[in-house]
Amino acid sequence: MSVLEHSELASVGDDCQIPRLDFELTPGCDHKCAHCYNVWTADEGDPQAGYDTGGQLRTPEFKAMMTDIVAQTGARHITITGGEPLLRKDALEIIEHAGACVDVVTLITNGSHVDAQAAARLGRAGVRQVQLTLLAGDRDDHDRLKGAVCFDDTIRAAVNLTEAGVPVQVCFVAMAENWHQFERVMELCYALGIRGLSYNRMSPTGGAIHHIARLMPTVEQIEANLETAERLGRAWGIQVSTAMPIPPCLIRIERYRWVRFGFCSTGSSSPNIVIDGKGNVRSCNLASGLMGNVLEQPWSEIYAGRYQRDFKRNVPEMCRGCSYETSCQGGCKESGFATFGDHAHPEPLLWLAQNPDWKDAVGETVDQSIVPLRRLTRPSRRAQGASIGEA
């Protein structure tokens, strides 16, 4: 299907049935990634500031909410994410409950808490895929970018999961400081028998907008990575997909036929609806605007709200009239909002491509953090499989 054909499907359905739901089990995380997209990491004064994470639901209430909203939406696929979802001690119980609710459950985790026991339990729960993040092919660079001592645990998690029969997908977030590591990450995947890779260029939301000058990759760096993905993915049988949108006006994506390109799904018939640990509904993981709350409103009312339709109509002026206006939509508009306070402002990747000098001057518009020298976080062993993996 072409990008243009995709746009034909990209309209909110008449009924309120959707195929998938994401659940954020907890906003907490024991890694300190500067590129983290979680909206609650936004600083005071940022466009996305003020996301309330207090008062997370307890286990019975969370499971009841999941059961109810799955029934209302007709979703058959649940993705468990966070924060770091496995920091919740009831995480595996909730994941098992998700498996009882739908056909497909996938998990996104930082990999620091998947020991052999936890991996086996995920396997028994029928989890269809676990996504782990690898930012570099060596521990020093990976740990520096993650702000935590975690490379070995991530590798260990991949092996544990593979041995438990749970397919692993690696997520690589391409940034100015690690794009050159992409080939080494693909080599690691190949060696470990990992056959799925999600290539995501950095798309700053939350607190990540304060690291644009240092971390935002250039179009040329992304293009070089796609060349690598095409060459090695094809040779080694590693499926490569992109979830963060790459505007076709910046890169000729049709050149990379091995790579599956994704575009913003907000407002489409298969939106990436996210529900947090309080029942709040958002249009995607990067969005801070609330569509409603499933504990207070029926899904049909939330889904019929204006957010998705307004969002879809709200494209940058420079994209108006483009043949890809309704499919590409100008890339990641939530990133445009998070950075500039306006969904219709060209998002940073598009903006930097039009105004390369802006990277040097970005600090005048958005405060750019100076990364302090600090000790890397060492994720707690106590929170690992010994506590969560036991059935």
Place this chain on the structure above:
Amino acid sequence: MDLKRLPPSLLIALGLAACESDGDGATVGACLNVDPTVTTGSSSGTSSGSGTTEVGPCLDVDPSITTGGTTIGPCLDVPPGTTSTGADTDTDTDTDTDTDTDGDTDTSTGGDAGAGAPSESSHRSAVLGRLLDAGILPSDVAARLSGEADD
């Protein structure tokens, strides 16, 4: 009429836009650099065909995962050849275009193979062995995987 709304091929046919050669005869429009007729998804057969899996969810899920009852799960074991979409059009920049024009199972990468390339398992074992020798993997994992590297 907003000319930008017209397909590039039509603009070219009307003489309203310049043609640009892609090196292999394919042309693209002057203001849009994607051929609308080119698909962006692979034709691996792992999609349900409903169209929903082509919509890229933000950030986290392989679009190949579908929720329909008839499709397969994560695309982790799809042979390289199954997503072939025909002849490549990027011969100007590829480093291995001499052999990889149809999405076959060529395993040559970075010049460390070539004629008589090893089978995938032996090639993977060699890569794994190199990572083990370089100390990239944690020691306990290295011990667990060293048998695979010896295969």
